[in-house]
Amino acid sequence: MNFLLLNLGFGEIFLIFLVYLIFFGSNNFPTLMKDLGRVLYKIKNSVHDVYQEFDSHHKNIK
Secondary structure, three states: OOOHHHHOOHHHHHHHHHHHHHHHOOOOHHHHHHHHHHHHHHHHHHHHHHHHHHHHHHHHHO
């Protein structure tokens, strides 16, 4: 599954982390990462559900 933010490497994630720290500081970073993790988890599950629905309808057509 190749989806938007799910295929970032360590270098890209580290760069995003550094840019965030430079601009916003470290006060709210843990909360932001927790919320970002929840959002990515929900997106991943939603995409998985869409793929399952598509596959089940595709199998019924054949």
